[in-house]
Amino acid sequence: MHKNLIWTSDPGHGWLAVPRTDLGALEIEARITGYSYVRGDTVYLEEDLDAGTYLEAAKAAGWTVETTDEHVNWTPIRGYASYEI
Template identity: 85%
Template sequence: MHKNLIWTSDPGHGWLAVPLADLKALNIETQITGYSYVRGDTVHLEEDLDAVTYLEAAKAAGWTVETTEEHVDWTPIRSYASYQV
């Protein structure tokens, strides 16, 4: 499987936007922390742990992941709901 994902970063942090269904498909939904955020069917995985967990699981599953970086001065991601299983 091939994925094209967006990596959003502001001056303080970064998040990888992934479909919620990917976490289930990779069986990692219980490994994601509350430092990631959810809006609709998209989970914004925080860069230090959760995005790494996702990328490692995707690689182990044989997926290829390409990212497009989006640098912004401000993002509403922090105002989204914290991820919960």
């Protein structure tokens, strides 16, 4: 499977936007922390741990992941709900 994903970063942090269904397909829902955020069907995986968990699981599953960087001065991501299973 091939994925094109967006890395959004503001001056303080960054998040990898992934479809929530990917977490189930990779069987990593329980490994994602509450430091990531959710809006609708998208999970914004924080860059320090959760994005790496996703990328490692995707690689192990044989997925290829390409990312596009989006640098912003401010993002609403910090105001989204914290991730929960």
